[in-house]
Amino acid sequence: MVKDVNRGSDVAIGPNCTLYTHDHDYSDKIVAAWKGVIISNPIIIKNGAWIGSNVTILPGATIGNRAVIAAASVVTMNVESETIVEGVPAKFIKRI
Structure with missing residues (x-):
């Protein structure tokens, strides 16, 4: 059984994103x-997160409150609240 994607409120997900839960x-x-x-493993996207276009999120990742994932990034692990990450794999850029 494949688990779901759990999304909070005010989440923005750009076009062409891929979210793998398995x-x-x-x-x-x-x-x-x-x-x-x-x-x-479920993917959890918390309130106010912004996922740019063409982002891939891998199983078990949690995207924190108001986190920003830059376009074309690959999220392989948890992203802290109020941070910006980018790249392949996505890495911390700065706090917001």
């Missing part, structure tokens, strides 16, 4: 990696 277990050497058991 991945696969790659440990079975006999099975192709993409056929492995599904591992799911």
Whole structure:
């Protein structure tokens, strides 16, 4: 069962974003990696967050209150509230 994306209020998500709530277990050497058991984790986007266009968010990430994710970034871990992150993978730029 794949878990959901939980979104707070006043969240802006730009066009062409991809939010993955699952991945696969790659440990079975006999099975192709993409056929492995599904591992799911929700994505949480808190109040007032702004997700730029073409952003990818990976399973289990939490985007804090009023956080800003720059366009075309890949979020691989939690983003603190009131911060700006950018890049591949997304890294801290500054507090707002």
